[in-house]
Amino acid sequence: MLVAEAVGFLTERGAAATVNSTAHAIGIDQSGVSRLITSATAAGYLAVQASATDGRRRELTLTPAGNAMLDQTHRWQEEIFLRLSAGWSENRRGEFRQAMTDLMNRSHELEASPTRTPRCQSRGDAA
Secondary structure, eight states, X not given: OXXXXXXXXXXXXXXXXXXXXXXXXXXXXHHHHXXXXXXXXXXXXXXXXXXXXXXXXXXXXXXXXXXXXXXHHHHHHHHHHHHHTTTOOHHHHHHHHHHHHHHHHHHHHHHHOSOOOOXXXXXXXXX
């Protein structure tokens, strides 16, 4: 489940997995992520509790079942990667993994950067 992956991602990086941070990580609005959270909680993958520091905030954690599901998902992803990269050397696979990791890390750096990307102007905008 996408929401469990996002919660795991945030937790691994030491960030609070709140409704808002999870919505941001997935790239959807709060109401959309709330529906995903409800579904993942009903499936037993997530636990939701009020924040110890701010009762208005809800914090998300993976349950043991959620961790097991993610472990299984990651094993499946690795199997597919090995099939897709059949014929590649271990060195090439390692370089590909490192390049993907570098891209993901860079995307997080850009997202956290105070510098904004210029907005594209539509044809109707004044120059």
